Amino acid sequence: MTWEVVIGLEIHAQLTTKSKIFSGSSVAYGAEPNTQANLLDLGMPGQLPVLNQAVVPKAIKLGLAIGAEIGMRSVFDRKNYFYPDSPKGYQTSQFTYPIVDKGGVVEIEMDGEIRKIGVTRAHLEEDAGKSIHDAFPGQTAIDLNRAGTPLLEIVSEPDMRSSKEAVAYAKKMHELVQYLGICDGNMQEGSFRVDSNVSIRKPGAPLGTRTELKNINSFRFIEAAIEIEIERQIEIIESGGSIVQETRLYDADKNETRSMREKEEANDYRYFPCPDLLPIIITEADIEAVRATMPELAGEKQARYETEFGLSEYDAALLTGSRQMAEYFEALLAKTQDAKLSANWVMGALSKSLNQNNVAIEDSPVSAEALASLLARIQDNTLSGKIAKQVFDAMWKGEGSPDEIIEAQGLKQITDSSAIEALVDDVLAANTAQVEAYKGGQEKMFGFFVGQVMKASKGQASPAQVNGVLKAKLNA
Amino acid sequence: MHTLSIKQMTEQLKARTLTSVALTQHYLDRIEKFDGELNTFITVTPELAIEMAKAADKRLDEGNATLLTGIPIAHKDIFCVDGVKTTCGSKMLSNFVSPYDANVVEKLKAEGMPILGKTNMDEFAMGSSSESSYYGPTKNPWDLKAVPGGSSGGAAAVIAAGLAPMATGTDTGGSIRQPASFCGITGIKPTYGAVSRYGMIAYASSFDQGGPMTRSAEDAAWMLDAMAGFDERDSTSSEAAFNACSANLNDSIKGLKVGVPSEYFGEGLNADVAKVVKNAIAELEKQGAEVVEVSLPNTELAVPAYYVLAPAEASSNLSRFDAVRYGYRCENPVDLEDLYTRSRTEGFGAEVQRRIMVGAYALSAGYYDAYYLKAQKLRRVVRDDFSKAFQNCDIIVGPVAPEPAFNIGEKSDDPISMYLADLYTIPVNLAGMPGMSVPAGFVDGRPVGLHLIGNYHSEAKLLNVAHQYQQTTDWHTQVPAAYK
Numbered sequence: 015m016t017w018e019v020v021i022g023l024e025i026h027a028q029l030t031t032k033s034k035i036f037s038g039s040s041v042a043y044g045a046e047p048n049t050q051a052n053l054l055d056l057g058m059p060g061q062l063p064v065l066n067q068a069v070v071p072k073a074i075k076l077g078l079a080i081g082a083e084i085g086m087r088s089v090f091d092r093k094n095y096f097y098p099d100s101p102k103g104y105q106t107s108q109f110t111y112p113i114v115d116k117g118g119v120v121e122i123e124m125d126g127e128i129r130k131i132g133v134t135r136a137h138l139e140e141d142a143g144k145s146i147h148d149a150f151p152g153q154t155a156i157d158l159n160r161a162g163t164p165l166l167e168i169v170s171e172p173d174m175r176s177s178k179e180a181v182a183y184a185k186k187m188h189e190l191v192q193y194l195g196i197c198d199g200n201m202q203e204g205s206f207r208v209d210s211n212v213s214i215r216k217p218g219a220p221l222g223t224r225t226e227l228k229n230i231n232s233f234r235f236i237e238a239a240i241e242i243e244i245e246r247q248i249e250i251i252e253s254g255g256s257i258v259q260e261t262r263l264y265d266a267d268k269n270e271t272r273s274m275r276e277k278e279e280a281n282d283y284r285y286f287p288c289p290d291l292l293p294i295i296i297t298e299a300d301i302e303a304v305r306a307t308m309p310e311l312a313g314e315k316q317a318r319y320e321t322e323f324g325l326s327e328y329d330a331a332l333l334t335g336s337r338q339m340a341e342y343f344e345a346l347l348a349k350t351q352d353a354k355l356s357a358n359w360v361m362g363a364l365s366k367s368l369n370q371n372n373v374a375i376e377d378s379p380v381s382a383e384a385l386a387s388l389l390a391r392i393q394d395n396t397l398s399g400k401i402a403k404q405v406f407d408a409m410w411k412g413e414g415s416p417d418e419i420i421e422a423q424g425l426k427q428i429t430d431s432s433a434i435e436a437l438v439d440d441v442l443a444a445n446t447a448q449v450e451a452y453k454g455g456q457e458k459m460f461g462f463f464v465g466q467v468m469k470a471s472k473g474q475a476s477p478a479q480v481n482g483v484l485k486a487k488l489n490a
Numbered sequence: 491m492h493t494l495s496i497k498q499m500t501e502q503l504k505a506r507t508l509t510s511v512a513l514t515q516h517y518l519d520r521i522e523k524f525d526g527e528l529n530t531f532i533t534v535t536p537e538l539a540i541e542m543a544k545a546a547d548k549r550l551d552e553g554n555a556t557l558l559t560g561i562p563i564a565h566k567d568i569f570c571v572d573g574v575k576t577t578c579g580s581k582m583l584s585n586f587v588s589p590y591d592a593n594v595v596e597k598l599k600a601e602g603m604p605i606l607g608k609t610n611m612d613e614f615a616m617g618s619s620s621e622s623s624y625y626g627p628t629k630n631p632w633d634l635k636a637v638p639g640g641s642s643g644g645a646a647a648v649i650a651a652g653l654a655p656m657a658t659g660t661d662t663g664g665s666i667r668q669p670a671s672f673c674g675i676t677g678i679k680p681t682y683g684a685v686s687r688y689g690m691i692a693y694a695s696s697f698d699q700g701g702p703m704t705r706s707a708e709d710a711a712w713m714l715d716a717m718a719g720f721d722e723r724d725s726t727s728s729e730a731a732f733n734a735c736s737a738n739l740n741d742s743i744k745g746l747k748v749g750v751p752s753e754y755f756g757e758g759l760n761a762d763v764a765k766v767v768k769n770a771i772a773e774l775e776k777q778g779a780e781v782v783e784v785s786l787p788n789t790e791l792a793v794p795a796y797y798v799l800a801p802a803e804a805s806s807n808l809s810r811f812d813a814v815r816y817g818y819r820c821e822n823p824v825d826l827e828d829l830y831t832r833s834r835t836e837g838f839g840a841e842v843q844r845r846i847m848v849g850a851y852a853l854s855a856g857y858y859d860a861y862y863l864k865a866q867k868l869r870r871v872v873r874d875d876f877s878k879a880f881q882n883c884d885i886i887v888g889p890v891a892p893e894p895a896f897n898i899g900e901k902s903d904d905p906i907s908m909y910l911a912d913l914y915t916i917p918v919n920l921a922g923m924p925g926m927s928v929p930a931g932f933v934d935g936r937p938v939g940l941h942l943i944g945n946y947h948s949e950a951k952l953l954n955v956a957h958q959y960q961q962t963t964d965w966h967t968q969v970p971a972a973y974k
Contacts, residue, residue: 282855284806286853289695
């Protein structure tokens with residue numbers, strides 16, 4: 015390979031708070047324009063910011079999770095620039111002293127190998143508002159609902175060497191912030207935004223000029239955009255050109271990137287400490303308090319599932335793939351007390367239905383509690399596994415509780431031994447030739463008899479009992 | 491009636507021998523009569539004043555009045571008043587009606603103080619003469635040829651001419667004390683953080699501080715007690731409990747250690763002003779105070795440090811005036827760039843533009859360390875000077891300004907000499923300590939103030955000293971002949 019790809023990501027994670035980072039306005043998504051913008055958000059004269067303290071432990075959580083140094087004294091700076099959706103003429107951010115300092119590392123797995131991606135820093139800042147260019151002909155409208163939404167900007171080292179690594183890192187961070195409960199991860203609503211800095215170089219050479227791909231709202235498009243950008247850069251350099259440092263926009267329809275700014279202006283943001291806000295002072299005690307509330311993260315959970323429940327590495331990894339999946343599993347397990355049964359159902363019937371219907375597990379029509387009551391009917395031998403799947407499908411369609419469905423469809427497992435004996439007798443009597451063959455040494459025929467009995471019972475006979483009775487009668 | 495002390499007024503109001511409506515109307519009549527020549531108000535609010543006076547009278551009738559209920563007040567036009575035009579002395583905000591009350595306004599409204607109007611000021615509080623106001627210069631009631639000082643020049647002139655008994659001011663580099671000195675009134679800049687900045691239009695956030703402008707120290711103490719206190723909406727508001735100022739006014743100052751810094755009596759100080767200040771110090775000695783020499787060796791660094799830091803903050807604070815959501819907008823902008831450039835060029839005056847440019851320069855890449863960071867270091871050096879000096883004295887005294895009020899137009903084309911008018915006041919803002927101006931005499935018919943500087947949260951001490959001084963002097967009770 016003649017070119018080495020160098021990628022660093024800046025991820026903006028919206029912190030899960032009720033109100034904005036410096037004002038009491040709601041951050042709920044989707045409200046009518048400017049209904050969630052108070053005097054401060056409008057940049058009225060004389061208005062002053064007050065820090066929403068809820069963001070501090072959330073940022074510390076991320077810092078602890080990635081093993082970074084916590085900024086014990088972090089400072090808000092003003093990033094000065096004029097734009098209509100920036101109502102104060104500056105964005106309040108952290109420049110020199112971020113709340114999450116150096117030392118963070120995230121591990122990703124690429125083709126069975128662990129790669130460590132460094133996290134340079136993560137800092138608190140406010141989001142800008144939104145400029146809407148298509149609402150009024152010839153005019154631009156401003157919606158300041160989003161202005162002041164709390165963000166944690168997580169900046170990686172330029173440690174990724176392919177689009178796949180970049181996406182693996184982004185997904186890992188996406189999973190992490192959700193596990194930590196500090197961001198809802200909703201990419202469609204812009205709660206988790208990824209900017210990619212992409213450059214190429216000859217291996218061992220200094221870093222090449224980078225371009226930034228901004229605000230791409232799916233992992234698939236991030237990968238595609240980086241790929242296409244790498245190709246573009248290689249083409250330019252190999253034909254003797256040079257890369258311009260700029261922000262580029264990805265057009266998914268045309269699968270191309272194009273320059274976002276009409277003219278390149280050298281931005282001088284004139285950062286300086288915001289005199290309206292005090293530094294955030296964090297003590298060791300604060301950090302310990304946050305540490306005590308740290309949730310179990312995916313890796314820890316997976317290891318525990320393997321040792322405590324005897325699940326395979328594959329199953330444990332699958333179940334801990336998202337916080338929501340793990341929560342569902344644990345809620346189910348709490349009722350069933352049977353890890354293997356619970357794991358099989360979550361990864362089997364439930365995942366199949368979720369995938370087929372494109373439903374997120376937290377929106378599953380069959381709750382963990384409902385599924386537990388179905389599995390209870392397997393555990394008490396009311397249902398066979400096969401019939402239980404039938405009941406599950408009915409539950410998915412909203413036909414009622416397991417017991418209601420069993421009752422309505424008459425699906426109760428036959429466990430009465432005299433009834434099973436009668437069924438077996440009928441099957442043996444109707445298949446004398448096969449019985450002779452079996453007795454003549456064709457023991458493989460046993461499965462045939464089980465199948466016939468189950469068929470005769472419409473699948474409701476207890477398979478274990480059928481096995482026992484058949485064995486006894488045929489070997490008599 | 492306008493020469494009564496606030497104490498006398500409140501006694502009459504409580505006794506119901508005087509109504510707030512009558513008192514308020516008296517001032518409105520005087521404003522009507524004198525404001526034309528003085529240009530002290532940008533906006534007069536007679537209907538609001540009378541309506542509030544009626545409400546105050548009702549409270550007085552019902553016996554649920556507080557200390558200042560019924561006393562009218564004039565607010566500097568830097569304080570947002572709900573439903574009232576709030577211009578900050580600028581064309582940029584010539585059409586801005588505030589949708590909310592500043593914390594200070596809220597507090598004084600709660601006291602029941604009728605609002606007479608909004609006083610004139612240097613544009614965005616940038617100036618020392620009130621000449622940079624878009625609404626024209628205010629004149630000094632002692633001499634119409636003279637400036638009243640600035641930026642709270644409207645407020646100072648209003649008190650001196652008896653157009654209001656009390657007024658709010660703000661002080662970023664001397665904007666309460668210098669006009670108080672020029673107009674012969676009493677004004678105090680409290681410790682930074684003592685009075686909330688919520689709703690006070692920002693000039694330089696880390697310096698800006700509101701305070702009272704009144705005739706006497708006693709009046710100021712009463713007003714400051716009502717204005718100050720922690721406000722959760724201002725992150726830099728002091729959580730230290732505010733010490734009531736009015737309680738200690740009558741303490742003796744016997745044994746008080748008064749520090750006199752030699753640096754405040756050096757070159758550049760008008761000899762007659764020096765004489766007035768020395769006489770005032772002698773008066774304090776007569777009352778039993780002990781004079782000690784102190785040193786503030788880095789005084790001369792304060793003005794240059796201030797003129798980097800304050801413009802730097804201002805350049806960012808004034809960015810919100812972009813003609814997008816409110817404020818002045820140029821005619822027929824062709825695009826966004828044009829909207830910004832022309833609105834701001836037309837909406838801001840020369841001094842404001844000068845400070846925005848200086849500030850932006852000081853913060854720009856490649857110059858930040860040499861200017862902004864260096865100035866921050868000087869700020870600490872200046873503060874440390876004061877902290878050291880206060881190990882040897884209780885208060886520091888000196889001149890407020892190097893000379894009495896200068897003539898209108900005299901310095902308006904010379905920014906540097908205008909900046910040096912704040913040579914003695916700016917160091918106090920850099921340190922964030924309280925300072926006040928107390929009338930101490932006259933030079934050629936123009937008033938001269940005595941500068942009292944205290945350690946952090948020592949407002950009660952300063953007001954006590956000022957009150958004691960005013961017990962044996964009558965400079966603060968003098969009224970210009972034309973406004974008796």
